[in-house]
Amino acid sequence: MDTCALCAGAPAMEGNRMSLYMGLDIGGTTIKGIIMDEQGCISAENSIPTVCGEGLADCCVELADKLLGAAGIKASELTAVGVDCPGMIDSHHGKVVFAGNLRLKDYPLAKLIKEKLGGVKVRICNDANAAALGEARFGAGKGYRNSVLITLGTGIGGGIVIDGKLFEGFKSAGAEIGHMVIEKNGIPCTCGRKGCFERYASARALELKTKEIMADDTSTAMWKTYTEKTATAKTPFEYMDTDDAAKKIIDWYLKNLACGCVNLANIFRPEVIMIGGGVANQGSRLIDPLQKLVDAELFGGTDYAPVKVCVASLGSKAGEYGAIALALRP
């Protein structure tokens, strides 16, 4: 039996005296899964390649069986299973409404898994929302009732937890925080709008801006180790202390990120905004100036209801933990 990932190495309890939960995190290439008890002790952890299309539920059940075997329990001993999945998910009806990469449309994922696991309770939600729930329950948002996760990647994903509960909007179609316009008539977005937050503050936006500046300014020190083709979102952070062009890119990026953060802070007034994705690995180089910019613009100031900005802490595990948090919901 594995030791526990959350309670400092103490072994998970034997037997089924505690409530046990399974979390499955479906990605485009891999499904990761864990079994955890109510105290956060992990008794099994595994992954298998994702089968796209109609076979997805069987694939989930195959992983579930492996996890149950490793934990030495039966499906009937699970209190609930949480599953997160990319795409448009109707969590209320347990359906994948549409998931392009998984080649699924109107797919009753929760019902299929439930049937194949002998009737155990199964809940599903979108992967970005699950990550927000995971961070809120087990990660950087632990101890707060209201949190927002902003994940900086190719786009901007994320999710919102209000009073301890995942917020998804009507038919689970909300929380599209990357598609909030912060610059009317700005950079065109894949969603059809112009000037979306993710066009200015995603890791991809930072990379594109860096490449654009490098192409325009061959005197910048960034050319020492990168070209306009090899530069990434990390490049300007590496050079920000020694190169003016890099510093300017970071200033531009931080202002954009702060703009979206303050919008979300004014709308949701969470206690904490957690930043996830590769850019968040910059740690205090990102968070410290971002917190200052957010504090300077927060509606009504910071005295009454401050909003903390921090790095998300679960990394690639956020989905699995989120799936567990979904299963844990009363």
Place this chain on the structure above:
Amino acid sequence: MDTCALCAGAPAMEGNRMSLYMGLDIGGTTIKGIIMDEQGCISAENSIPTVCGEGLADCCVELADKLLGAAGIKASELTAVGVDCPGMIDSHHGKVVFAGNLRLKDYPLAKLIKEKLGGVKVRICNDANAAALGEARFGAGKGYRNSVLITLGTGIGGGIVIDGKLFEGFKSAGAEIGHMVIEKNGIPCTCGRKGCFERYASARALELKTKEIMADDTSTAMWKTYTEKTATAKTPFEYMDTDDAAKKIIDWYLKNLACGCVNLANIFRPEVIMIGGGVANQGSRLIDPLQKLVDAELFGGTDYAPVKVCVASLGSKAGEYGAIALALRP
């Protein structure tokens, strides 16, 4: 006894066989109040001038006594009292944290009213939030579980109802939808930011734009009946069918309003967005083109989870009804 405002003139029930609720809507100059039963029948309605400062609770109780007298009941026969108030309100603790116009700071309004009304349950919230709750329960949002109210005035106020419940954010400090930047580095806002939604889509923004355009273009037909000083937010609507300059102003305004609506739709994915304030009196001249613009930009399109745009229906009564809705909360 008055006839009922909501159930087509049928008289409200006599006696106290039904649960009765009181709603008090505190404004800067007037406090309006009603007593309503659980079926929406009004048994008393009145108002008195607002007493600012520490005497506010006594003033509320004076109005409450008048309402109780008119309804022929005692305070102990009320199930609950709802009170809404401008300013920063901590609804959880029943306190006015700060209300500049009412000259109040850290004022335990709910507790004071409760004591003076013999211990009846008292709930308070911010006036913009109450209006959203009122519209959701009794107005244009009736029948929907998820709605957003956008009130267009000097600024942009409003509120959000999620799954039938008022959303207020941590310490009731959220839902500041007017202070969402839609144009980075745009028009300076009273909140200290630049480019806030309310600087582009409030009634005031429309009025200022009209005056600016009239000052620049003395050939516009709007000069027939208005000057750059007398023009209001109504002016371009009056001339939009016959004057190019007026039409351009309306197009500019609608795009701005749609931008904020779609941001809120993508974030909250409500079933309905209700537009309140004087501009909403334009009815279909405002709503029809706005709905088209929103539909064209809504994330994922309109098939799966459409968002209806409509005019708020309670007008100046939204606060009172919202206070009742607050009292009705289980």
